[in-house]
Amino acid sequence: MIENTMKKILLIFILFLNGCATTSFWTALPNGQFQDKRSNFEAAVPQGWVKLETSPYFVITKDGIGLNTIVVIRQTVDIKAEGSQKIFEKNMSPQELAEVEISYLEADNDLLKLKFLRNELAHVDGHDTAFLEYKYVTTDGLEVKGQCYSFLHDRQVYRIKYEAPEQYYFKKYYTDFERFIKTFRINS
Amino acid sequence: MRGALVFAILIMTACGCATVDVPRVGDSKYTVYDDERRLQKRADEICEKIDQSRFLYNDNQLEKYLITTVQRMLVSQGYNETVKISIKVLRDPSANALSFCNGRVYVFTGLLAAMDNEAQVATVIAHEISHILKRDTLREFRSNINKTTFYSSLTAGLGVPSGELIAVSSIAGYSRELESEADRDGFNMMKSAGYDMKESAKAFEKMNEFANLERPETQGRFSSHPKTTLRIENFKRLTQENKSSAISKPEINEQIFKNITYKAALEDIATCLNARMYKTADKVIKELTEDNPKNAEVYFYLGELCRKRQDPEANEKNRDKAKDYTRAIEAYNRALMLNPLYADALKGKGLVLQKQGNLAEAQSVLSRYLEINPKAEDRSYIENLLNTN
Numbered sequence: 001m002i003e004n005t006m007k008k009i010l011l012i013f014i015l016f017l018n019g020c021a022t023t024s025f026w027t028a029l030p031n032g033q034f035q036d037k038r039s040n041f042e043a044a045v046p047q048g049w050v051k052l053e054t055s056p057y058f059v060i061t062k063d064g065i066g067l068n069t070i071v072v073i074r075q076t077v078d079i080k081a082e083g084s085q086k087i088f089e090k091n092m093s094p095q096e097l098a099e100v101e102i103s104y105l106e107a108d109n110d111l112l113k114l115k116f117l118r119n120e121l122a123h124v125d126g127h128d129t130a131f132l133e134y135k136y137v138t139t140d141g142l143e144v145k146g147q148c149y150s151f152l153h154d155r156q157v158y159r160i161k162y163e164a165p166e167q168y169y170f171k172k173y174y175t176d177f178e179r180f181i182k183t184f185r186i187n188s
Numbered sequence: 189m190r191g192a193l194v195f196a197i198l199i200m201t202a203c204g205c206a207t208v209d210v211p212r213v214g215d216s217k218y219t220v221y222d223d224e225r226r227l228q229k230r231a232d233e234i235c236e237k238i239d240q241s242r243f244l245y246n247d248n249q250l251e252k253y254l255i256t257t258v259q260r261m262l263v264s265q266g267y268n269e270t271v272k273i274s275i276k277v278l279r280d281p282s283a284n285a286l287s288f289c290n291g292r293v294y295v296f297t298g299l300l301a302a303m304d305n306e307a308q309v310a311t312v313i314a315h316e317i318s319h320i321l322k323r324d325t326l327r328e329f330r331s332n333i334n335k336t337t338f339y340s341s342l343t344a345g346l347g348v349p350s351g352e353l354i355a356v357s358s359i360a361g362y363s364r365e366l367e368s369e370a371d372r373d374g375f376n377m378m379k380s381a382g383y384d385m386k387e388s389a390k391a392f393e394k395m396n397e398f399a400n401l402e403r404p405e406t407q408g409r410f411s412s413h414p415k416t417t418l419r420i421e422n423f424k425r426l427t428q429e430n431k432s433s434a435i436s437k438p439e440i441n442e443q444i445f446k447n448i449t450y451k452a453a454l455e456d457i458a459t460c461l462n463a464r465m466y467k468t469a470d471k472v473i474k475e476l477t478e479d480n481p482k483n484a485e486v487y488f489y490l491g492e493l494c495r496k497r498q499d500p501e502a503n504e505k506n507r508d509k510a511k512d513y514t515r516a517i518e519a520y521n522r523a524l525m526l527n528p529l530y531a532d533a534l535k536g537k538g539l540v541l542q543k544q545g546n547l548a549e550a551q552s553v554l555s556r557y558l559e560i561n562p563k564a565e566d567r568s569y570i571e572n573l574l575n576t577n
Contacts, residue, residue, distance in 0.1 A: 093539070095569040099496075103462055106242075114242060121568035128572060 033183060039074040041158070044183035046176035066142075068164040068173050070180055077155050088157045094121055097150045097157070098130035105148075111136040124160070125185050127151035135166055145170040147177070153186050160184065213321045214271050224289070224326045231290040231325075238278070238294070245277040245297055245455055253448045254295060257310050258317065264380040273317055277452060281460045281468055283398035287316035289325035297456035300449040301472045302398045306441035307383035308391035311423070314374035322373065324366045331363070364418075371422045375430075384438035385430055389423035392416055401467040446479055457489045466497045484526035488533045491519035495540055509543070516540045531561040535570070542573060 027035050035042040036058050045051075045060060049070070052059040058072040059065075077088045088100055098119050105114060114136040122131035129151040137143055146163040162177040164170040211217040220228070238244065254275045262271055272291045283302035286294045293316045295309070303309045319325070362370070379385050396416040453476055460469035470493060476486045494516035520537035523530050538554035541547075554570050564570065 091543075093542070093569070093573065095539070095566055098569075106462065112241065119565060121572045130569075 033185075035187065036072070039072060039158075040156075040187050041072065041074075042183075042185050042187060043072075043180050046173070046179060049176065062173055062176070063169070068169050069162070070177055071159075071161045071163075073159040073161075074156050075159070077152070077157060088152075090152070090155060092152065094128045094130040094151070097152065098132060101130060101132055101148055101150050101159070105132075105134060105136075110139055112139065113137045122149060124149050124151055124158075124181060127153060127158075143167065149181060158186070210323050210326060213323060214267050221326070223329065224323065227325055227329060228290045231288040231292070235288055235290065235292045239276065243278045243280060245279045245452060247277060247452060250277060250300075250448055250452055251275060253444075254309075254313070257306060258293070258313060261310060261314055261317065261377045261381040264382070265377055267321075271321070273320065275313070279455060279459050281456060281463055281465050283395045285312050285316050287319050289320065289323070291320055293317065293320075297452045297459060298398065298468070299395070301453040301456040301475075302394050303391060303445070303449075304394065304440075304442060305387060306445040307378065307387035307439065308394065309445065310378045310381065310383050311374060311388040311391040312395070314377040315370050316374075318370040318373035318377065319362065319366070322366070322369060324362050324370065328362050328366065367419070368422060371419055372426065375423060375426045379430060382435060382439050384440050385427045385434060387440055389420050389427060392420045392423060396420065398468060398471070401471060402465050450476070450480065450483075454485055454489065457493075461489075461492060461496055466493065469493050482526060484523040484530050484533065487519045487523035487526070488530060488536065491516045491523065491533065491536045491540075494519060495536055513540050513544055517544075529560055531557055531564070534560065535564075535566075538570075538573075 027037065029035050029042060033042045034045045039058055046062070049060040049062050052061065052065070057074075059069055061067070061069045075088065077090045077092075079087065088097065092100070102116065102119075105111060114134060116132060116134045118131065118133035120131050122129045129149050132148045132150075133146070134148070135143060135145045143166040144163055145166040146161060148162075149158075149160045151158055160181065162174075162180075164173065210221075211219075254277075255273075258273050258275060262273065273293060274291060275293045275295060277300070278286075278294045278296050280296040281298040282296050283298045284296050285299055286296075288294075293313060295313065299309065299312060303312075375385070375388055378388060399416065453472060457469050457472050457476075460466070460472065469489070473486060473490050473493060476483075477490070480486050494512040497512055517537060517540055520533045520540070523533040524537070527533070534553055534557040538550050538557055541550035541553060551574055554574055558564060558567060558570055558574075
């Protein structure tokens with residue numbers, strides 16, 4: 001009797017596991033774009049880039065996490081992010097979004113010699129967007145360059161980041177990121 | 189049996205805490221030991237990283253002033269020029285200072301903003317110098333007290349392993365015995381330099397007051413120096429004990445201190461605003477406004493505080509910014525009365541007017557901002573606002 005009950009529990013458990021494993025948030029669309037259902041957006045993922053399934057955010061990389069990444073973070077306004085000193089608010093202007101984004105980067109203790117190269121207005125999917133270009137040195141001495149676009153959509157902040165070592169890698173896949181930004185669409 | 193075990197543990201603990209006697213820096217028997225040389229070399233490397241980091245605040249006049257204060261105290265104690273102390277200022281909102289075994293003292297902008305006069309800051313610096321002269325790093329190192337795990341989060345931004353920073357600096361504090369010695373020696377140093385003894389306890393009272401303004405999660409990265417209340421009592425007791433030997437006209441040098449540290453205090457406000465330490469920023473602004481009622485910068489920062497202040501505990505409906513915006517406009521106007529070409533104050537005012545829905549005036553003020561500051565880095569944002577209006 002006990003053995004049968006155990007078998008049933010095991011079977012239910014296995015079925016449950018399968019159910020979870022097959023739930024994919026990342027799907028290909030007929031127009032060649034890919035859609036992230038969880039974060040409610042679609043974009044053209046450059047050829048050869050792969051998605052990191054273990055991250056809570058949308059993360060893709062071409063050569064590996066340390067060499068090039070595109071990250072999309074969607075977060076609700078008014079909620080303090082871990083480790084940051086400021087919060088995004090609903091009616092912030094792009095300039096204020098940039099201020100918060102700068103404080104996020106400055107609060108990251110692993111970014112040494114952080115320097116902001118550009119801080120200007122941009123547009124992503126028709127939204128007024130804060131655009132930052134920056135560079136920093138990792139604790140291992142690697143010089144990394146990054147770009148970050150931040151914009152508000154309803155009560156969500158979308159933060160799209162591209163980072164790669166300044167030497168060789170940043171330029172090499174920059175056009176991939178440009179295409180990703182140009183094709184980025186929020187699904188209403 | 190249990191009694192014997194407790195006794196054995198007590199003996200072991202006492203041995204662990206026991207400090208090592210070494211000649212002071214500058215004494216006739218003073219010589220640099222091999223293990224100390226290694227500690228100093230590592231301290232040099234760490235200081236180099238700190239000096240290259242964004243935390244270093246460069247102000248030659250301020251550094252010269254602080255080193256003069258240090259030399260005044262060293263000379264009064266009979267130390268000659270073979271004792272090498274260097275001093276730098278760090279952007280950090282903690283009301284604190286930090287010393288390294290290689291003779292480097294870092295004073296934080298938060299300390300300079302919190303102190304009222306030279307005598308107070310001299311007390312804190314004298315305490316740190318005392319650690320260097322008594323070679324407390326070496327003594328603590330040899331007594332083998334390991335505090336590494338408690339302070340691992342403090343050092344990441346500097347790219348320095350926390351254990352190494354603790355091993356070669358005063359960041360984690362020393363044993364109670366060494367801290368009390370440093371209090372006593374520091375007190376004697378500031379007293380013999382002619383400073384008012386009463387300011388010593390006040391210095392630590394102010395440090396304590398500033399440390400308690402913010403919740404722990406928003407305090408500065410170096411805000412860990414312990415036992416401040418204990419030190420206040422130490423200094424009050426020392427002042428009482430030395431009453432009979434007090435000089436007739438002790439110095440506090442308030443005005444010169446405030447003049448020279450003014451810019452560093454403004455920098456501290458900016459650092460506090462970035463770190464969301466609004467209560468500290470508010471306090472520093474109030475004190476600066478009282479001392480500098482005709483300086484436009486102070487009112488500009490008051491405007492910035494009112495514009496940027498966020499209360500993450502309040503939900504969106506309860507986060508009424510209307511009052512803050514009215515105060516912000518008043519502060520920016522005051523700054524602009526004192527300096528009509530103050531571009532940043534114009535921008536701040538324009539952004540608040542925009543938030544208030546006063547679009548016509550916002551347009552006029554922001555246009556003026558771009559006119560005064562044609563190479564503004566945020567031109568694209570402002571032009572977009574002007575076009576939207």
